[in-house]
Amino acid sequence: MPNVKLFASLRKISGIKEAAIPGTSAGAVLAELVRQYPALAVHLLDDGKIRPHVILTINGHPTDNLDAALAEQDQIAIFPPIAGG
Amino acid sequence: MNGWNGRILEIDLTTQTHKSYPLDMEMAKQFIGGRGLGVRLLWDMVGPEVDPLSPENVLIFTNGPLTATGYQTSNRFSVSTKSPLTGTVLDANSGGYWGMQFKKTGFDVLIVRGKAQKPIWIEIKNSEITFHDASELWGMRVFELTEKLGQDNNKRNVLCIGPAGENLSRLAAIMNDRERAMARGGPGAVMGSKNLKAIVVEGTERPEIMDQERFKFLLYETRKLLAASPLTSQALPEFGTIMLMNIMNNVGALATRNHQQTQFEGAEAISGETLSETYLVKNAACWACPIGCTRISKTEKVEGEGPEFESAWAFGAQCGIDDLAAIIEANSLCNDLGLDTISAGSTIACAMELSEKGYLDSDLRFGQADALARCVEDMAYRRDLGAELTEGSLRLATKYGHPELSMTAKGMEMPAYDPRGLQGQGLLYATSNRGGCHMRGNMIGLEVLGLPKLIDRFQVQGKSSFVILNQNSNAAIDSLVVCKFTNMGVADEYFARILGAVTGVQYDTGDLVKTGERVWNLERLYNNREGFTSKDDSLPPRLLTEAPTDGPSKGWVSQLEPMLKEYYRSRGWDQNGVPTPKKLAELGLENLVDPSRTLEKIA
Numbered sequence: 145m146p147n148v149k150l151f152a153s154l155r156k157i158s159g160i161k162e163a164a165i166p167g168t169s170a171g172a173v174l175a176e177l178v179r180q181y182p183a184l185a186v187h188l189l190d191d192g193k194i195r196p197h198v199i200l201t202i203n204g205h206p207t208d209n210l211d212a213a214l215a216e217q218d219q220i221a222i223f224p225p226i227a228g229g
Numbered sequence: 230m231n232g233w234n235g236r237i238l239e240i241d242l243t244t245q246t247h248k249s250y251p252l253d254m255e256m257a258k259q260f261i262g263g264r265g266l267g268v269r270l271l272w273d274m275v276g277p278e279v280d281p282l283s284p285e286n287v288l289i290f291t292n293g294p295l296t297a298t299g300y301q302t303s304n305r306f307s308v309s310t311k312s313p314l315t316g317t318v319l320d321a322n323s324g325g326y327w328g329m330q331f332k333k334t335g336f337d338v339l340i341v342r343g344k345a346q347k348p349i350w351i352e353i354k355n356s357e358i359t360f361h362d363a364s365e366l367w368g369m370r371v372f373e374l375t376e377k378l379g380q381d382n383n384k385r386n387v388l389c390i391g392p393a394g395e396n397l398s399r400l401a402a403i404m405n406d407r408e409r410a411m412a413r414g415g416p417g418a419v420m421g422s423k424n425l426k427a428i429v430v431e432g433t434e435r436p437e438i439m440d441q442e443r444f445k446f447l448l449y450e451t452r453k454l455l456a457a458s459p460l461t462s463q464a465l466p467e468f469g470t471i472m473l474m475n476i477m478n479n480v481g482a483l484a485t486r487n488h489q490q491t492q493f494e495g496a497e498a499i500s501g502e503t504l505s506e507t508y509l510v511k512n513a514a515c516w517a518c519p520i521g522c523t524r525i526s527k528t529e530k531v532e533g534e535g536p537e538f539e540s541a542w543a544f545g546a547q548c549g550i551d552d553l554a555a556i557i558e559a560n561s562l563c564n565d566l567g568l569d570t571i572s573a574g575s576t577i578a579c580a581m582e583l584s585e586k587g588y589l590d591s592d593l594r595f596g597q598a599d600a601l602a603r604c605v606e607d608m609a610y611r612r613d614l615g616a617e618l619t620e621g622s623l624r625l626a627t628k629y630g631h632p633e634l635s636m637t638a639k640g641m642e643m644p645a646y647d648p649r650g651l652q653g654q655g656l657l658y659a660t661s662n663r664g665g666c667h668m669r670g671n672m673i674g675l676e677v678l679g680l681p682k683l684i685d686r687f688q689v690q691g692k693s694s695f696v697i698l699n700q701n702s703n704a705a706i707d708s709l710v711v712c713k714f715t716n717m718g719v720a721d722e723y724f725a726r727i728l729g730a731v732t733g734v735q736y737d738t739g740d741l742v743k744t745g746e747r748v749w750n751l752e753r754l755y756n757n758r759e760g761f762t763s764k765d766d767s768l769p770p771r772l773l774t775e776a777p778t779d780g781p782s783k784g785w786v787s788q789l790e791p792m793l794k795e796y797y798r799s800r801g802w803d804q805n806g807v808p809t810p811k812k813l814a815e816l817g818l819e820n821l822v823d824p825s826r827t828l829e830k831i832a
Contacts, residue, residue: 152468152472189479199677208683221476226678227465
C-alpha cells in the first residue's frame, strides 16, 4: 500500500515519521491518515479539502489534486506550510 | 521631509574628509531607496573603466523611507557597488539593527569613496563624523571586533569586515551586528581594498511620518495579517528557512555534490527537523520584526546565528557532507571571518570535484566534514589552496582547465535549487543581474510550495511571465527596504499604502511594480555598459545537457533557450536582451545620461 512520510510539525503532532496507509487516491489516503491520526485532521484538511499551503507530493511531484490515482508502491510526502529563500 | 531624511553623507577616505548634501527627491521618488537608489547612484559614479578593487569603486549604503519607522521589518538596508566577483552591478542587503541606526543619524545614503592610506574605522554619531586609526584592529575577527567597538543593539551598531575582506577575498562579506551579512558578490573585498575596517553608527533622530494615524492603523493591520499567515506566524519562526532541506530533496531539486545529482541521501541528517532535535537553542528576530526566522544554534565548539537553508546546503549536500555540527561550525566561522557561505561552500564543492577527477592535486573529497573549517580559514587568510578557492569557483575551475565545473551564473555561485527540477528557477538564475542568486525573485514558491498557487515546474512556455513578475516585485521590495518574508503574509498593496502614509507620496501597487521594473532595467543597462551580453544569460553546461539519472527530476535538463527568447520579448527588450528605447521611455530612463541630473551636479 502507499507509504506516507510526514515532515516538520506534522511529525510531532502525529507522533510518527511515516506509515503505510491504504488508499487508491491521494484524497482517500489523506482521509485514512487523519482517521488513524486524528490530531492531524485540523492541520491537513478543511471541509474535506486540503488546507492552503499544505504541500503534498506524490513520488516527489507536488500536487494539489486529491483525485490523483495512487499505485501500491507510491510514496507520498506531506509538509505543513513552509517558507524560505 | 517625511520618510526620507533627504540627506546624503559622502566620505572620501583618501582625504579623510566628508560632506553632506540634499538627496535628489525626484530621484528618490522614482527609485525609492535601498537597491533602487543604490543602482541609480552607482550608474552615475562607477563606469566600465573602474576596477572593482580600485579606489575609484564606491560603496553606497542606502536606507529607505520606511527604515526606522517601526513598520514591520523596517530594519533592512542595502549596499551597492561593482562586484569584484562578477564585475556586474551588485547590491546586497542585510537585516539586524545597523540600517535602522544609520537612518537615525539623519542620512538616507552613505557614499564611501577613495582609499585610506592606512587602516581606519569611521564613527558616525548623528552629523559628527570621526576617523579613527584601525591599525591595531586590522586582522581582528568580526565577533571580537564588534564587541570591542561597543555593539549595543538598539543604541550603537557595528558594521565591519573580517580577515576575508582585508585579504580581498572575492567572496568576502560585509558583516553587521555581529552575524548579519551583506554577503554575495564580494562587497567585503571592496571595503578591504579601501582599508576601511568598520563603520559604527549611533543616531537619535527618528524619521517623520506624514500621516501618523493612518500609519498606526496600517501597522495594526499588517501585524494581524502576519499573525494570521501560517507562513509568518508558524513556519518561519518555528522552523526557519532550513526547513526547506527535506522538501527540496523530496522533489529532486536539491543540488548535490557540485550539482552532479539532484537528491542527497544525507538530507534528513542536515534538515530543519534534525536541527530542531539537536543543536537548536531558540529563534531570534531583527529589529521591528514579528516573524523571528533566525536560528540560534549551539554545538560543542560554537554558538550563534544560523544556519540558514542555503548555508546548510552549501556546506552540506553540495559538498556531500551530512555532519550538521561541522556545517554549523563552518557557518559560524564564515560569520567570524566575513565570508559568503553560499559561494564558500559551492567553491569547496567545485574543488572537491576537480580533485576527485584528478584535475586538481589536492586531498579534498566529497563528504570530508573535517575539511570544511580548514578550507574556510585558508580562504579567509589566502593560505595554501585557500588562496585559489577565495577567488571563487569560476576562476578556480578555469585555472585547472575545467570552467564547466563551476556552478555559477555570471560568475556567482548558484544556490541550492537545482534548475533541472525547476524550469522557472533556471531562467531566474540565468537572467539575474548580479549573477546566480535566488533572492532576485524566488520561483520555488510557485513551482514547489504552492505560494500563492502551484504551477507545473517542468513547464517552459509562459514561465517567463512569472519570473518577470517575481523579479520586479522583489526589486521593489528591495528598494523599500523591507524583508521579503513580510510579503508572505502581506500583499504588495500594503507596501504601497504604508509608503503613502509615511511619505505622503501616493503610490499604488502598479507604481511599486513599475519601480521594480525600472530598477531591473537600470541594472540591466549597467551590465550592458560593462560589456555583458545575452551570452552571459546562461547556466553551466551540466544543467543544460546532463539530465539526472534518477529521482523526480530524472531526464530533465534546463530548457533555457526557449524561455530566454520569451523572456526578452516579455521584458520589452530586443532579441539580444537589450532594453529598447521604447521600454526605457516607458520607465523614465531615457534621459539617464542627462548631464543636469548627475550626482556631481546635484552636489
